[in-house]
Amino acid sequence: MGRQLKGLTPPLIEFIERQKMFFVATAMEEGSINLSPKGLDSLRVLDSNRVIWLNLTGSGNETAIHLSHNDRITLMFCAFEGDPIILRLYGNAKVYGTENENWNKHIQLFPKIVGSRQLVDVDIEKVQISCGMGVPLMDYQSQREGLLDWAEKQGDEGLEKYWRKKNVTSIDGFETKKE
Incomplete structure (x- = not known):
């Protein structure tokens, strides 16, 4: 049976x-x-009701597009080792691009990662803990380096071009709202 907490x-x-x-x-x-x-080293807990993560360049920009239209979000963590835990964070989020003052305020929390494009700041309204007894046990080997290698190869100019080509509309055709 799951438990709910305020933070x-x-x-x-x-x-x-x-x-x-x-x-x-x-x-x-x-x-x-x-x-x-x-994945990667991209999430920080700011306090009991706030987390922020570094959103990297991907094949789409669905999270940011969705949040620009509707700020609801859920984050889920599940234990693949140790005690069987599933943790969900329910809340609302804001997206900060590289030109936003909040980007400058929080980017130092993260290592420099090529392809970083946004920070997603989550205000947690509800926390739910449930058992993860159905989640398999898996051994961690390493982080994949392919995304980082690809972004490094693109360079700043190539990433900007990619964002303009691939990251301005959702898979459903909705446009990103500008900050």
Whole structure:
């Protein structure tokens, strides 16, 4: 049976900090629901009701597009080792591009990662903990380097061109709203 909390506890923050990946779900009022895995060293807990993550260049920009239309978001962490835990964070989020003052305020929390394009700042309204007894045990080997290698090869100019070509509309044809 799941439990709901109003915020993260110290043990839950430690759990999040140990995870190698997490999942993000967003949806607009219409169109497709987006569910994306996130990895690398891209998430920080700011306090018991706030997390922020560094959104990297990808094949689309669904999360940012969805959030520009509807700020609801869910993050999910699941234990692939250790105690069987599934942790969901429900809340609202804002997206900060590289020109936003909040980008400058928070980017130093993260290592320099080529292809960084946005920060997603999540205000947590509800935390849910449930058992993960159905989640398989898996051994972590390493982070994949392909995304980083690709972004490095593009360079700043190539990434800007890619964003203009691939990251301005959602898979359903909705445009990103400008900040």
